Amino acid sequence: MDVSIEKKLHxxxxxxxxxxxxxxxxxxRGELPMEVADLEDDIAGLETRIQHFEEEIDELNSQIAGKKNAIKDFQSLIVKYDEQMNNIKNSREYEAIDKEKEIAGLEILSAEKKIKDFTKIIEAKSELLEQTREQLNSRKSDLDFKKAELVEIEKENEEEMAKFLKDRESALKKLDDRYSRAYTRVRENMKNGIAVAPIVRSSCGGCFAKVPPQRHSDIRAHIKIIVCEHCGRILVDETISGIAAAVIEEKKTTRRKMKLTAK
Ligand SMILES: [Zn+2]
Known part of the structure; x- marks a missing residue:
């Protein structure tokens, strides 16, 4: 057993x-910033939709106002035509004015129909507008919630992360450059960031490949640093990781609990 190797493994x-x-x-924390960004996108989209609905409704309202003015104009024309007709001598002139009056009446009817149509469209759009506003409000409160959660997690972790950084620095200092470089290289290549894997149930705790018995006892011997044949992670045995003991302890507790339940 090489004490310096054992220390390095530790x-x-x-x-x-x-x-x-x-x-x-x-x-x-990982998912939260993404969720916040998604919600912000949703909110921007809904706000644009709301703006469009409002513009469309405004446009329809001003069209209705225009039609109402036109109706008033035609109504005063009709009053004027009635006055003219009262003072008319020959029938040709009378018929011509009567024709104008009829046209004005038709214009009023058409304007009234348009007002009805526009009002219906406004009603439909207002309903959509209301629904979109509700969606917006619910997204906004989701966003507030997620943002608060993010701030809280960051605040909670700030201290802890600072401590980890300090611990990491002193742990790195204890290792020779050769080992710290090897560690960093393996860690960077692993999706789960695990460069040093414990042996758990005779398998590599990083890739779960079986560790052959001979290799397992070589690792236990602490004579040199041994890596997993499959993934290249540095392997440590149970005396270093304490994990096998923990697994056994867990099993015992489960069995004890089962016994207790059986009683
Ligand atoms: Zn492995």
């Missing part, structure tokens, strides 16, 4: 644990 394992804890914290 130091590597410690560094890995520090990194894994800060990875876990980042993972919790």
């Amino acid at each position: 130091d590597l394992w410690k560094l890995q644990q520090i990194d894994s804890k800060s990875d876990a914290i980042r993972a919790i």
